[in-house]
Amino acid sequence: MPDVLVVGGGPAGMAAALTARRHGAERVVLLEADDDVGGQYWRHPPGRHADPGERHRGRPRFSDLRAALLRDPGCEVVTNAHVWSVDRRDGRPPLVHALIGEVDGQTRAHRAFDPAALVLATGAQERTLPFPGWDLPGVVTAGAAQALAKGERVAVGRRVLVAGSGPFLLPVAAGLVGVGARVVGVVEASGPARLVRGWGAEPWRLAATGGKAVELAGYLRVLAAHRIPYRSGAAVVAAHGADRVEAVTVARLNPDWSPVAGTGRRVEVDAVCVGHGFLPRAELAITAGCALGGDGAVEVDHRQRTSVPGVLAAGELGGVGGVDLALAEGLVAGAVAAGGEPAPAALRRRAVFREFATRLSAAHATGPGWRSWLDDATVVCRCEDVTAGTLRRAAGATRSRGLRSLKLTTRAGLGLCQGRTCGPAVEDLLAGVLDPGRTANRPIAVPLRLGELADHNRTGNREDVP
Structure with a gap:
């Protein structure tokens, strides 16, 4: 029985x-779903770990953490x-069940x-808002492009537009340039006024974040060197093509993210x-039963403890x-998990970057007007079409207020991805119609596999369970 079990091998888990x-x-x-630790942030090419010649922010820190983990008996x-x-248990941490082995393997061990x-x-997943044509080949998430x-x-294309919201768009554009793509622009949905309110208030307080400004300057140099235009207050509201994407429509946005009529431009x-x-x-x-906040994040106290x-x-x-x-x-x-007291330096650093997170949310929060990008023919759940x-028609016809019943009626979120891609959009699209519900439940x-589930009680390795 481990004293401490950590699920997730990214920076936080390590x-x-x-x-x-x-x-x-x-x-x-430490349990990690990938073939090595590092998570999405410290992603590395297959078969290669910390390459001293590779330029990546924080790579020395990753190398030190990884080496320390692997040499610790x-x-x-x-x-x-x-x-x-995970199985809930009153007054105790839950029992955790895992399958060990390649995700497509036939002999994973319980x-x-x-x-x-x-x-x-367990980190975060990327959010992508649907729009007409987003299901065309060649339309990919920014995270997928960065991972490739x-x-x-590998570059996802030769002539690429990067669009959405948040500072993550900048390293994606820089990464694409690094693998030979021509990036024709970076389009940020938040307008100048919101960006200034989020990042510009008391800017001296950002000095404590240290390398963030240096990191930003590095990405801006890449954009300038390759003459990549950056546009705020705009979004891709449609993609066009036959067998794959051939062009997109970029429109200027109102502060609520609804498109400004007549501003669409084809790229x-x-x-x-x-x-x-x-x-x-x-x-x-x-x-596990952990309480969530309104934004879907797990609620924690000052010692990172959840409600369980x-x-x-x-x-x-x-x-x-x-x-x-x-x-x-x-x-x-x-x-805290080991029964100790966190270092004061860690608490101070957490406070600094929690303020950074607050600014991030204020500057790049999704506006409700994105729903107007969608016409009735826009595919929301790509797995089930x-x-x-x-x-909208199902919600109106059935007068259903439950997310589960709407899923069963329309099959939205019941496909291969189990709502990981479309779930947040379904929740947001029907806000005010549905009672609160989470597709992440x-x-x-x-x-x-059904065989793995059937074998669980017969052949599961339970030497860790008293």
Whole structure:
């Protein structure tokens, strides 16, 4: 039985695992779904880890954390570990079930963990708002484009537009340039006034974030060197093409993100990368019974404890704020999970980057007017080919106020991705019609075969369970 179980091997999870060991936890187990630790932020090409010649912000920090984890005999790092379920228990951290092995493998092994303390560091997923034509080949998420550029050194297209909202668009554009794509522009949905209100108020307070300004300057230099235009207060509101995307319509937006009539401009592209921020990946936290805030983030106290005894959360799961906040929260959560006291420096750093996260949200929050981008023929759920019109008509005809019943009526969110892509859009599109509900409420958190489920009680490895 591990003293501390950490789910998620990104920056927050790595920091939590090492800190738990340094505060006296005799045995720490870190579960990571990928084939190596690092998460989405410290993504690396297959078969290669910390390359000293690779330019990546924070790479030396990653190398140090990874080396410390792997050489620590009291810390077991389990990669290709897919946590598919957690069992609630009164007054105790939940029992955690995982399948170990390649995600498409036929011989994954069951393991169950009964930790004294559980740290959830499952990160966030990208949010993409639907628009007419977003289901065309060549329309990809900004995160997918970044993953291909960083992990495979592949560009998603030759002539690419990057659009959406948030500072993440800048490293995506820089990454595409680095793998040979021609980026024809970066389009930010938030307008100048909102950006100034979010980032410009008391700007001297941002000095404490240190390298953020340097990082921003580096991305802006790339845009300037390659003459990439940056436009705020605008969005891709439609994509056009036959077999794949050939062009997009970019329109100027009102402050609520509704398009300004008559401002649409056609831009020729062979790929478009869109991303409208990030949402916490809360499936396991919801199943464990953790309380959520209105934004879908897990609620934590000043010691990173959730509403469930013995369960802590760190990183993007508790609110999106970037790698520095994730690392700071991991330091706090790891210390508390091991029964220790977090270092004052970690608490101060967490406070600094929580303010940064607040500014991020204020500057780039999604405006409700995006719903007007959609006509009735716009596909919202791509897995099941469910349109916005179908959703609206079903809600009106059935007078259903429950998210579950609407899903069963229309099949929105019942496809292969289980609502991971369309779920937030469905919730937002029908806001005011539905009673509160979460498409992230999934008792089985990741896909598994019926045979694996059937074998769980017969052949599961339960040596970790008393």
